[in-house]
Structure formats: C-alpha cells, structure tokens
Amino acid sequence: MASADLNDAGLPKSTNPLFERKKKPICLIVLGMAGSGKTSFVKQLTSQLHSKNSPPYVVNLDPACREVPYPVNVDIRDTVNYKEVMKQYSLGPNGGIVTSLNLFATKFDQVIKLVAKRSDPAEGNPTEITIFDTPGQIEVFTWSASGAIITESLASIFPTVIVYVMDTVRSVSPITFMSNMLYACSILYKLRLPFIIVMNKIDIVKHDYALEWMTDFEAFEEALASSKSYNSNLARSLSLTLDEFYQDIKAVGVSSMTGEGFGDFLNAVDVAALEYENEYLPEHDRLLKLRNEAVSDEKARQSKEFDADFESERQDKEPSVYSGPRGGPNDDIFLRNSAVGGGDSSEEEEEELRHKVDAQDNAERKEHRAFKEYLVEEKMRQLSKANGMSS
Ligand SMILES: Nc1nc2c(ncn2[C@@H]2O[C@H](COP(=O)(O)OP(=O)(O)OP(=O)(O)O)[C@@H](O)[C@H]2O)c(=O)[nH]1
Numbered sequence: 438m439a440s441a442d443l444n445d446a447g448l449p450k451s452t453n454p455l456f457e458r459k460k461k462p463i464c465l466i467v468l469g470m471a472g473s474g475k476t477s478f479v480k481q482l483t484s485q486l487h488s489k490n491s492p493p494y495v496v497n498l499d500p501a502c503r504e505v506p507y508p509v510n511v512d513i514r515d516t517v518n519y520k521e522v523m524k525q526y527s528l529g530p531n532g533g534i535v536t537s538l539n540l541f542a543t544k545f546d547q548v549i550k551l552v553a554k555r556s557d558p559a560e561g562n563p564t565e566i567t568i569f570d571t572p573g574q575i576e577v578f579t580w581s582a583s584g585a586i587i588t589e590s591l592a593s594i595f596p597t598v599i600v601y602v603m604d605t606v607r608s609v610s611p612i613t614f615m616s617n618m619l620y621a622c623s624i625l626y627k628l629r630l631p632f633i634i635v636m637n638k639i640d641i642v643k644h645d646y647a648l649e650w651m652t653d654f655e656a657f658e659e660a661l662a663s664s665k666s667y668n669s670n671l672a673r674s675l676s677l678t679l680d681e682f683y684q685d686i687k688a689v690g691v692s693s694m695t696g697e698g699f700g701d702f703l704n705a706v707d708v709a710a711l712e713y714e715n716e717y718l719p720e721h722d723r724l725l726k727l728r729n730e731a732v733s734d735e736k737a738r739q740s741k742e743f744d745a746d747f748e749s750e751r752q753d754k755e756p757s758v759y760s761g762p763r764g765g766p767n768d769d770i771f772l773r774n775s776a777v778g779g780g781d782s783s784e785e786e787e788e789e790l791r792h793k794v795d796a797q798d799n800a801e802r803k804e805h806r807a808f809k810e811y812l813v814e815e816k817m818r819q820l821s822k823a824n825g826m827s828s
C-alpha cells in the first residue's frame with residue numbers, strides 16, 4: 438500500500454475512526470505485583486496463541502528482567518541499557534527502571550507503528566492480539582508518566598484491555614487479598630479501561646475462595662473474624678466500598694504453569710474488547726471532543742485578550758498620556774529597547790536621559806517634603822490660634 442494511503446499509525450486512512458479501530462489488534466497490558474506471574478502468564482498465553490495459529494505480537498517493557506522466556510518482538514532491553522542508565526544518572530534500581538521506561542516512552546510511537554503494521558491484513562496472517570509484559574515493580578508503570586503515555590497512546594488507537602495478574606497463593610489472607618483488590622481498583626479508576634483480573638497459580642491454590650469473597654460479603658466477614666486487628670476493621674469497611682468494583686469486574690482463574698483456564702481468559706478478552714468499543718470508545722471520543730472544544734475556547738479567549746491588550750497599548754501610546762518627565766511615547770519605547778541592548782541611540786544620549794529622569798525624581802521628592810513641612814506648620818498655626826482664642 439502506498440504510504441500516502443496510510444495514516445500516522447501506519448494504518449489505512451479512513452474517514453470513520455471506528456471503522457479503522459475495529460481492524461486493529463487487541464492490546465493486553467499485563468500488570469500485577471512483583472512475582473505474581475506476569476511473565477509466566479505472557480509465556481503461556483503466547484504459546485497457546487501460537488498453537489491456535491494466531492501468533493501474538495509481544496512487547497517486553499521490563500528493562501531489568503534477566504531473560505525473556507517467550508518469543509519477543511520488541512524488547513525494551515534492545516533499546517535501553519538499564520545498568521548504563523543507573524550508572525550514568527546515578528540512580529538506584531527503581532529509579533533506573535523508571536528512567537529506562539521514560540526513555541523508551543519517548544520512542545513509543547515507533548512501537549505503535551510496528552503493532553499497526555503487523556495487524557494489517559496485507560501483511561498475511563495479521564496479529565489479533567498484542568501483549569505487553571511490564572516491570573515487576575507495578576508502581577513504576579501505573580504511577581509514572583511513561584506508563585500513562587504508553588497506556589493512553591495505545592488506548593487511543595487500539596482496543597486496549599488491562600490484565601491484572603493476582604497471585605492466588607499469596608492472597609489467601611483476607612487482608613492481603615483486600616490490599617491486592619484495592620490496588621486493582623485504583624488502577625481501574627485511574628486508567629478507566631476494560632479490566633480483567635487473572636487469578637494465577639490455580640494449580641497450587643484454587644481461586645474459588647477469592648471469587649466467593651468478591652460475591653459474598655458474609656463469607657469475607659467470616660474470614661476476617663479470625664483476625665481482630667485495626668486492619669481487619671478497615672478491610673471490612675473497604676470491602677463494602679469495593680462492592681461496586683466487584684460487580685463489574687471480570688475475574689478468571691488460570692495456571693500459567695499448566696495452561697488451565699486460558700480458554701476462559703480468551704473469552705473474557707473478547708467481552709472486554711466489545712466493552713472497549715461500546716463504552717470506552719464513545720467516552721474517549723466525548724472527552725476528546727470536550728478537550729478540543731476547551732482548546733478552541735482557550736484560543737478564542739487568548740486572541741480576545743490579545744486584541745484588548747493591543748488596543749489599550751495603542752491608546753496608552755497617545756502623547757497626552759505620556760506627559761511628564763519621560764517625554765513622548767518614543768522615549769518609552771527607546772528605553773525598553775536600550776535595556777536589552779537594542780536601539781540606535783548612543784550611550785551618552787542614554788546617560789543624559791537617565792540624569793534627566795533622576796533630576797526630575799529628586800525635584801518631586803523635594804516638593805513632597807516641602808509640602809509636608811508646610812502642612813505641619815499650618816497645623817501648628819491653627820492650633821496656637823485656637824488656644825489663643827480659648828485663653
Ligand atoms: N505453580 C505456579 N507457579 C507459577 C505460576 N505462574 C508463575 N509461577 C512462578 O512464580 C514465580 C514468578 O513468576 P514470574 O512469571 O517471573 O512473575 P512476574 O510477575 O513476571 O515477576 P516480576 O516480573 O519479577 O514481577 C516463578 O517462579 C514462576 O515459576 C503458576 O501459574 N503456577
């Protein structure tokens with residue numbers, strides 16, 4: 438296809454953005470606490486999609502991982518050397534990861550072009566799913582500028598779904614479960630994208646307990662009853678607050694070791710992609726429209742302000758307004774220019790003018806003092822007159 442027929446993202450141009458988006462691959466951003474099994478999940482999903490003859494496009498965004506155990510298409514480590522970043526910017530491990538991701542985010546438009554290209558039917562066997570593996574330190578992605586840039590730029594072009602990997606083994610304690618859910622909830626409300634909770638490691642601990650806690654508040658209460666700490670009271674009230682979050686959320690149990698549950702996961706992805714089209718996209722377009730309107734309103738306001746300033750400046754330059762020690766309007770402009778080294782006048786002329794202004798200021802100051810003295814004298818005179826009359 439000729440490059441003139443492609444848009445910035447490398448996709449065929451269309452007048453209907455929705456039509457363009459529908460042909461695009463679903464992007465899965467895999468997030469989760471350190472060690473929850475994100476990389477193992479990506480590995481298992483990649484292998485299952487390969488066996489269905491639908492190979493995904495896989496991007497590794499973890500600059501600090503030692504090895505990538507799946508066939509990767511774009512690896513951040515090829516672009517940014519995390520150890521060098523730490524050395525050159527004198528950073529610790531977390532700072533190094535954040536900075537590496539920030540550096541990579543500046544080139545993310547290239548990743549978008551690659552993803553778009555691979556989903557073009559002209560390429561033959563176009564990719565239907567693109568997977569992004571993220572760093573272990575979840576906050577590096579969720580609370581950093583680069584994470585927001587990456588997520589928002591993907592979501593504005595492709596159907597994008599957040600996959601939150603939860604470790605079912607580590608979440609058996611109701612309090613740990615609650616903090617994990619709170620984290621998931623905060624990400625959902627921050628990113629406002631379709632969201633799937635993947636309860637991983639079900640080959641070790643089944644996820645039934647977690648599903649029960651999400652649907653039955655009394656069951657969660659019972660689990661909490663054993664620990665009567667401040668935390669459990671807090672978790673109890675938070676659990677009620679999270680009720681709304683639980684109602685809308687899709688949760689599937691998987692084992693990234695055995696491959697169990699991945700069929701359910703892919704079904705949940707289809708539902709989430711529809712949700713993106715039906716809910717996220719209209720909202721995104723509405724916000725975009727609002728933002729564009731706000732920008733044009735702001736432009737109109739600034740232009741009006743400029744016109745008003747220009748008009749008042751023009752009136753200010755009427756010679757009558759400039760009566761006084763500084764002379765006419767030309768002098769005022771001349772002074773400003775000379776302050777930045779411009780103007781045609783010689784230094785002597787400038788010096789002379791400065792003297793004139795200083796002399797005028799001195800005269801004004803003397804006049805002011807004399808008038809003040811006159812007022813005091815006059816007051817004294819009035820007082821002594823009044824005293825004379827009364828005595
Ligand atoms: N039994 C079992 N172990 C798992 C499963 N998924 C991951 N693991 C193990 O959990 C550990 C962490 O897995 P990773 O895939 O490296 O987790 P991660 O979230 O990518 O880790 P970071 O990137 O360091 O945050 C590894 O020892 C995996 O073998 C699973 O489904 N079942």
Ligand SMILES: [Mg+2]
Pocket residue numbers: 475476477499502571572573
């Ligand atoms: Mg990992």
